[in-house]
Amino acid sequence: MIDHRSWHWSLAILVFVVVCIAGIATGAIRVPVADVLRALLGSGDTSSIAIVRDLRLPRVVLAALIGAGLAMSGAALQGTLRNGLAEPYLLGVSGGAAVGAVVAFAFGISNSGWIALAAFAGAAVAVLLALLVARAAGRGGRGDPRTLLMAGVVIGAFANAVIMVSLANAPPNTIRGALWWMMGSAGDASWQTIGVLALSIVGGGAALIYLARDIDVLALGEEPAAALGVDVDRSARTIYLLSALLAAATVAAAGLVGFVGLIVPHIVRYAGLRRHRPLLFGSALIGATLVVAADLAARTLRPPAELPLGAVTAILGVPFFLAQLRKAA
Amino acid sequence: MPVLRTRILVIAFVALGVACARKDAQTPATSLTDDFGDTIVVGPRPTRIVSLNPATTEIMFAIGAGDRLVGRTHWDLYPAAAAKVPDLGTGIRPNIEAVLGARPQLVLLYASVDNRNAAQRFRAAGVNTLSLKTDRIEHFFRATQLIGLLVGDTARAKLVADSVRKSIESVRAKTSGLPKPTVFWHIWDAPLITIGGGSYMSQLIDIAGGTNIYGDRPDVSPQVSIEDVIKRNPTYIITGPEGADKIKKDPKWAIAPAVKAGRVIVVDTALVGRPAVRLGEAAIALASLIHPKDFTR
Numbered sequence: 001m002i003d004h005r006s007w008h009w010s011l012a013i014l015v016f017v018v019v020c021i022a023g024i025a026t027g028a029i030r031v032p033v034a035d036v037l038r039a040l041l042g043s044g045d046t047s048s049i050a051i052v053r054d055l056r057l058p059r060v061v062l063a064a065l066i067g068a069g070l071a072m073s074g075a076a077l078q079g080t081l082r083n084g085l086a087e088p089y090l091l092g093v094s095g096g097a098a099v100g101a102v103v104a105f106a107f108g109i110s111n112s113g114w115i116a117l118a119a120f121a122g123a124a125v126a127v128l129l130a131l132l133v134a135r136a137a138g139r140g141g142r143g144d145p146r147t148l149l150m151a152g153v154v155i156g157a158f159a160n161a162v163i164m165v166s167l168a169n170a171p172p173n174t175i176r177g178a179l180w181w182m183m184g185s186a187g188d189a190s191w192q193t194i195g196v197l198a199l200s201i202v203g204g205g206a207a208l209i210y211l212a213r214d215i216d217v218l219a220l221g222e223e224p225a226a227a228l229g230v231d232v233d234r235s236a237r238t239i240y241l242l243s244a245l246l247a248a249a250t251v252a253a254a255g256l257v258g259f260v261g262l263i264v265p266h267i268v269r270y271a272g273l274r275r276h277r278p279l280l281f282g283s284a285l286i287g288a289t290l291v292v293a294a295d296l297a298a299r300t301l302r303p304p305a306e307l308p309l310g311a312v313t314a315i316l317g318v319p320f321f322l323a324q325l326r327k328a329a
Numbered sequence: 330m331p332v333l334r335t336r337i338l339v340i341a342f343v344a345l346g347v348a349c350a351r352k353d354a355q356t357p358a359t360s361l362t363d364d365f366g367d368t369i370v371v372g373p374r375p376t377r378i379v380s381l382n383p384a385t386t387e388i389m390f391a392i393g394a395g396d397r398l399v400g401r402t403h404w405d406l407y408p409a410a411a412a413k414v415p416d417l418g419t420g421i422r423p424n425i426e427a428v429l430g431a432r433p434q435l436v437l438l439y440a441s442v443d444n445r446n447a448a449q450r451f452r453a454a455g456v457n458t459l460s461l462k463t464d465r466i467e468h469f470f471r472a473t474q475l476i477g478l479l480v481g482d483t484a485r486a487k488l489v490a491d492s493v494r495k496s497i498e499s500v501r502a503k504t505s506g507l508p509k510p511t512v513f514w515h516i517w518d519a520p521l522i523t524i525g526g527g528s529y530m531s532q533l534i535d536i537a538g539g540t541n542i543y544g545d546r547p548d549v550s551p552q553v554s555i556e557d558v559i560k561r562n563p564t565y566i567i568t569g570p571e572g573a574d575k576i577k578k579d580p581k582w583a584i585a586p587a588v589k590a591g592r593v594i595v596v597d598t599a600l601v602g603r604p605a606v607r608l609g610e611a612a613i614a615l616a617s618l619i620h621p622k623d624f625t626r
Contacts, residue, residue: 169418305552
């Protein structure tokens with residue numbers, strides 16, 4: 001399937017590279033493209049080097065990692081749960097992470113490292129809780145996908161309540177900070193954050209790609225999968241955990257960036273990819289492109305302010321998705 | 330008989346005098362209009378007052394009416410005596426019942442959209458409610474005057490306003506001949522929030538002999554991007570102790586020439602954080618930070 005659509009891949013890679021260069025070359029301060037390229041290699045005047053290397057490059061890299069992680073997470077979950085509405089935040093990741101972060105904000109913590117840690121811890125607790133509930137409630141001790149979805153939704157609702165209680169009487173700047181965090185932003189990009197995120201995304205992504213055949217089989221249904229010799233429970237659980245890890249890592253690094261994980265796998269499927277190995281690769285590439293483009297829009301559309309990344313991903317993603325949907329219909 | 334006539338005359342004159350005096354006392358303002366456009370009748374001197382705005386709480390204490398406060402916001406830190414007044418919450422969308430439970434005769438509210446409903450409810454419950462904006466220096470003077478009028482102490486109110494005005498004007502006079510370096514005020518880091526021309530803090534920078542790089546923005550607290558700040562290249566970055574700590578640790582801020590040159594000014598956020606009775610002190614503090622060599626109290 002890959003070979004006769006190889007021009008799709010070339011085009012996707014080209015678009016990704018162009019978007020990344022645009023992301024590094026564009027910003028409030030004008031830096032000519034030639035200087036940008038020189039600055040990337042470490043020559044030219046020091047202020048251009050600083051702007052390109054310390055300000056823009058980390059944002060582009062962070063945005064690309066977030067997009068790749070969320071899109072792969074979404075693709076794996078949609079396949080395993082056999083549900084096109086599945087998305088990375090489904091298993092309570094977003095709610096749990098938001099509770100962790102918001103509670104940290106409410107206690108007056110504003111160090112981004114601690115907030116990231118609190119968000120990750122919150123997401124981990126929520127996902128484990130959802131998996132445990134699904135397992136306890138599932139038929140004969142098995143994790144039933146539908147129960148899992150319900151558990152995720154309910155935990156999400158509970159998380160929302162906790163967030164509202166924490167923020168109801170918080171000082172204005174705390175509320176603004178917490179809301180900003182919940183709307184997602186790549187503005188806090190540092191090489192340290194990128195390092196941790198890259199490890200999680202590359203590790204988790206590689207593991208999912210390794211399990212891609214299992215996802216293919218699980219996508220056929222539990223019984224056919226069992227008939228084909230897949231340990232359904234174990235594989236599914238591993239995939240849920242890996243997907244949740246990817247999502248939680250992105251949330252810890254940049255808050256909630258909605259829509260990417262839901263939509264990108266569909267876009268890639270419309271392009272003709274059905275098997276999960278190429279689907280995961282393709283999702284990573286398109287997801288990265290979408291979020292880099294969205295971050296570029298977020299920091300340039302309304303100067304001198306920045307827009308929330310999560311809102312921009314949705315604004316950019318929806319028309320693209322609808323166009324694809326029409327073409328496919 | 331003549332004695333009696335004189336007495337009658339005296340009584341008549343006194344009566345007339347009293348009538349005139351009473352009329353005089355009432356005419357300056359029998360009623361006034363607040364920032365929600367509500368009309369507040371100046372009635373008998375209120376003895377139970379709730380202030381749901383840290384700035385008006387400061388004013389109450391400054392004009393000597395602090396002992397009549399029966400409620401304040403959670404954020405009222407100054408003066409220290411304010412801590413003894415019962416805490417009635419954040420002051421935005423207040424708990425109506427909690428406020429009415431303090432049985433106030435006058436409520437002082439911050440006039441933001443969030444509080445419109447509360448003002449209407451307090452008024453419906455028969456409580457005089459004065460809603461005032463306190464975003465700019467002129468708002469402070471107006472608030473002081475109106476509160477003085479309502480609590481029945483116009484003389485003290487005038488004294489307070491005059492003293493603040495005097496110290497502000499003295500700072501302005503001293504800095505008027507000095508160069509006006511550009512200043513970026515770092516309020517919050519994620520999102521990056523600064524102060525716009527609509528804020529009294531932008532006015533304070535101007536009085537203290539600086540230029541706010543976002544003074545062109547009409548809003549009170551605009552959100553900006555770090556790259557835009559670097560582009561506007563402020564000479565100084567003003568922030569609180571926590572913000573300074575973050576700026577020093579963040580490699581992104583290291584690009585800004587002001588940070589490279591160590592021109593990060595740390596202010597006492599409690600002092601400059603309210604458009605109230607310490608505005609003069611705040612102006613002095615800022616001027617001595619922006620012009621360490623040329624400005625002397």
